[in-house]
Amino acid sequence: MGGQLWMIHKEIPDYPGLVCADGAEMVERMEAHLAMLSGIERIVGEVTEIDGEEGWVKIRGGQGEEVLGAEAVVLATGMVRRRLWEPDLRAWEGRGVEYTASGAREAFVGQRVCIVGGGDGAFENALWLADTCDCPEVTVSSRGEAFRARRDFVEQAKAHPKIRLWAGSVLEGVEGSDRIEAVFLRIHGEIQRLEVGALLIKIGFAPQSQRVVGQCRLDPQGYVVVDATQRTSSPRLWAVGDVCTPIDPSLSVCVGQGCLAAREIQRFLRPV
Ligand SMILES: Cc1cc2nc3c(=O)[nH]c(=O)nc-3n(C[C@H](O)[C@H](O)[C@H](O)COP(=O)(O)OP(=O)(O)OC[C@H]3O[C@@H](n4cnc5c(N)ncnc54)[C@H](O)[C@@H]3O)c2cc1C
Secondary structure (H helix, E strand, C coil): CCCCHHHCCCCECCCCCCCECCHHHHHHHHHHHHHCCCCCCCCCEEEEEEECCCCEEEEEECCEEEEEECCCEEECCCEEECCCCCCCCHHHECCCEECCCHHHHHHCCCCCEEEECCCHHHHHHHHHHHHHCCCCCEEEEECCCCCCCCHHHHHHHHHCCCEEEEECEEEEEEEECCCEEEEEEEECCEEEEEECCEEEECCCEEECCHHHCCCCCECCCCCECCCCCCECCCCCEEECHHHHCCCCCCHHHHHHHHHHHHHHHHHHHCCC
16 A cells, blocks of 8 residues: 555544554554564565566666566555546646645635536535635536436535536536636537636546556456455466455455455465
8 A cells, every 4th residue: 555545635534443644644654564574675666567477576766677586476556546638638737727636725725616527536525625625616527417426425515505516518628827717518519618716637546457467357447357365367466455446445455455365375385
């Protein structure tokens, strides 16, 4: 775990036996636990290649590129936020276009906001922005005609005086100079211009399985397929955490899967 933990800026209430103020505190606690264990070597770098059949990984780090032999490899690369490529918003990032609200609160305070997305993330953020960031209006634009978010979030948003829900609408473009000033949404064939000071993209997450494409089975969404012991279809490759958990990923699920994989690998390496 690591990538997504750094994105958690709120209390983590659902990890059994350990309530942390945020992800940074949980990282600190887990690192302290790791430091108590022996036999662990830490290498900082990017894994560029994995061979789950022969058993090795290639790592690019401060010392250049090195290849580590491994009798077993555990993939725990998590997920990344999906970005919007159509329209391409890269040039607007940091100029009113954000992928996280709690991590960039100042970009939203007092602004009219458009949120693209129809899931829990979009609705949770719409409620948070309307209630705590002094936003005069928050419009949630979702491509689908029905919202995918939890029913209680949708009900609360529908009843909220500052929130507008635009189902069946598609973001076609943005306008502005230094910062974003308006968005264009196509709704049932008609283009509408909406003045906004910030745009939040909440279109979900994608598993980071690109390093094992062609090595093991992936499901149609790109999640690594594992058996009941977290083993993939590649003989020396296990996977744990969000990269192999399409339904309800969470910290406690990741940790449980990690423990299971470790026990199985122990049996694999030293069969009785
Ligand atoms: C905003 C938010 C709030 C959340 N709140 C909660 C909560 O309250 N309770 C809860 O239980 N869960 C929560 N979650 C979910 C939880 O954070 C994840 O389920 C968990 O962190 C996933 O752990 P992971 O190890 O699978 O992946 P990650 O935590 O994403 O870690 C993956 C790591 O792999 C690294 N990596 C990826 N590719 C490579 C590569 N090629 N080379 C080297 N390193 C690589 C990444 O840099 C990262 O450090 C939340 C998630 C988010 C985004």
